[in-house]
Ligand SMILES: [Zn+2]
Ligand SMILES: [Zn+2]
């Protein structure tokens with residue numbers, strides 16, 4: 001297959017979630033090579049992190065306070081004829097040992113124990129350079145300034161993918177353009193769905 005079936009399921013406050021479908025093209029030279037495909041996919045996921053975080057004014061999935069950090073889990077089926085990766089993202093008020101972070105880690109360990117499978121590896125989003133604290137989820141993906149986090153209804157999203165919040169899109173385009181064209185759909189929901 002020439003593309004990766006990538007689904008990002010992101011969870012925020014009060015069981016709110018979004019499901020984002022992406023179809024990045026797999027570079028021809030690595031098609032069929034699972035180890036190279038994995039390396040390429042995990043690099044891509046790190047690259048996507050900022051876009052996935054800055055799509056809305058998420059609240060913490062546990063305490064509903066404004067979210068600044070994320071907890072990622074990855075499930076991958078890159079050996080299949082149609083390579084597939086799911087990424088589960090919990091938006092959190094604070095990570096790195098915070099109470100809400102501990103709770104999310106506990107939940108994922110419990111789920112892994114029930115399924116009899118080892119918990120999937122975690123890929124934490126690194127602290128962006130030039131800032132003292134992780135930016136708000138709803139802030140601009142380029143300048144990361146808290147004051148750019150608008151109210152949910154007024155958030156300004158990229159006109160191409162309708163996903164990433166970008167107030168200074170022209171400056172961010174070099175970074176974001178690679179992600180923008182891979183986004184196929186975004187579905188907003190409250191879980192469980194009524
Ligand atoms: Zn919290
Ligand atoms: Zn900005």
Ligand SMILES: [Zn+2]
Pocket residue numbers: 158159160161162163164176179180181
């Ligand atoms: Zn875009």
